[in-house]
Amino acid sequence: MDALMEKMTGGPRIIAVTGHFGSGKTEFCVSLAFALAERAASDPLAKLQREERLALADLDIENPFFRSRERQDALEAAGVRVYSDPFNGRNGSELQVISAGIRAPLEDEGCRVLLDCGGDATGAMILNQFKKYFAQPYQLLCVVNPYRPGSDTVEKAVEHIRGIERTTGLQVTGLIANGHLIRYTTPDEVLRGWEFAAEVAEQTGIPALCACCMESLAEQVVGRGFDVFPIGMYMRDSYLDKQV
Numbered sequence: 001m002d003a004l005m006e007k008m009t010g011g012p013r014i015i016a017v018t019g020h021f022g023s024g025k026t027e028f029c030v031s032l033a034f035a036l037a038e039r040a041a042s043d044p045l046a047k048l049q050r051e052e053r054l055a056l057a058d059l060d061i062e063n064p065f066f067r068s069r070e071r072q073d074a075l076e077a078a079g080v081r082v083y084s085d086p087f088n089g090r091n092g093s094e095l096q097v098i099s100a101g102i103r104a105p106l107e108d109e110g111c112r113v114l115l116d117c118g119g120d121a122t123g124a125m126i127l128n129q130f131k132k133y134f135a136q137p138y139q140l141l142c143v144v145n146p147y148r149p150g151s152d153t154v155e156k157a158v159e160h161i162r163g164i165e166r167t168t169g170l171q172v173t174g175l176i177a178n179g180h181l182i183r184y185t186t187p188d189e190v191l192r193g194w195e196f197a198a199e200v201a202e203q204t205g206i207p208a209l210c211a212c213c214m215e216s217l218a219e220q221v222v223g224r225g226f227d228v229f230p231i232g233m234y235m236r237d238s239y240l241d242k243q244v
Contacts, residue, residue, distance in 0.1 A: 003227040004210040005039060007174070008032065012137035014106065016115040016170075018124050019143030020151040020160055024178040024231065028143050028212055029056065029116040030068050030075070031232040036112065037078040055105035055113040058084040059098060059126050068116045071234050081105065098126070106133045120150075121163035127170065134170055141209070143176045146196040147189070157200045175201055177211040178231070185213070187220045194226050 008015060017032075019025030033056045040054065058069040068075075069084035076082055083102045105113040117124050127134070142164070144157050151157045161172050179185075179193015194211040201208040210227040218230045 001035075001210070001227060001229050004229050005035060007209065008036060008139075009039065009112075012139050013109075013112045014115070014133060014136070014138040015113070016117055016127060016138065016140045017143065017176075018117045018140070018164055018172075019119055019176070019178075020145065020148050020157075021119045022148045023119065023143040023145040023151065024180060024212065025119055025143045026060065026068050026116055027231055027233070027235050028176055028178060028229075029114055030071055030234045031212075031229070033068075033075055033080045033114055034078055034232065034234075035229075036114075037075075037080050041079065053081065053105070053108065053111040054079060055081040055083060055111050056116065057098075057102045057105065057113060058082070058116050059102070060116055060118045060123060061098060061126065074234070103130075106130060120160065121167040124164045125167050127168045131169070138170070139174060140170050140172050141174045141176050142172045142206075143178050143212075144193075144197050144200055145178045145180065146193060147179060147181060154196070154199045154203060157196070158203050161200070161204060161206070172204075172206050175204075175206055175208040176229075177208055177226075180212070180214075185217065187213075187217055190217060190221050191224065194224075 017025055017029040036054055056068055058067055072082040083099055085097055085099055105111040142161055146152055151160055175197045177193040177197035179189045181189055190211055190213040197208040210229045212229050212231040213221055215230040218228055222228050
């Protein structure tokens with residue numbers, strides 16, 4: 001976790017996150033927001049200077065099921081300002097539009113902002129509206145999961161990444177391994193996820209930054225040669241779990 005967090009706090013302040021549908025993209029993005037907020041709150045110097053603000057912008061207008069805006073209250077209580085639709089996620093509608101207010105954190109040089117983007121090239125296309133903000137250094141992370149049909153081979157994962165790059169004109173700067181089977185995940189799936197991401201990294205030249213896993217598994221996979229990022233299960237009490 002330390003290596004990832006150093007990169008997220010010490011690198012470019014605009015951090016866009018994408019990943020195939022079901023990869024765990026939104027779960028990772030929300031978990032990262034909470035981790036950044038926790039680190040800021042525990043850093044005496046940051047608390048004293050109050051120079052950096054945190055924001056999360058929900059730009060995923062393609063998938064109505066798992067949306068980071070659904071965790072707005074908890075995120076804002078932790079110190080992360082959330083931007084989403086013109087109603088700020090408060091009217092309960094499925095209106096798939098975004099608020100012009102999202103430009104505020106992008107223009108605020110003192111704000112570190114996470115962009116939760118759509119999962120494929122079509123979903124990531126929304127970044128084209130904000131292209132001028134990517135003239136400065138940025139981080140564009142892609143969550144890869146070998147257990148999803150659309151990215152279950154290295155070839156599919158590479159094409160998925162290249163499709164996003166072609167559509168947006170941006171370069172993916174880091175891979176996030178997230179091999180999981182939701183609540184049935186074991187350390188073996190986490191390890192396979194990392195090995196898969198490492199193969200994609202070899203094919204693309206994009207560095208694999210970490211492997212995600214549930215907090216309950218973190219101690220079992222630490223020390224295997226890769227950075228581990230404990231991921232929350234913040235989105236699981238929504239759509240799918242209501243069906244079981």
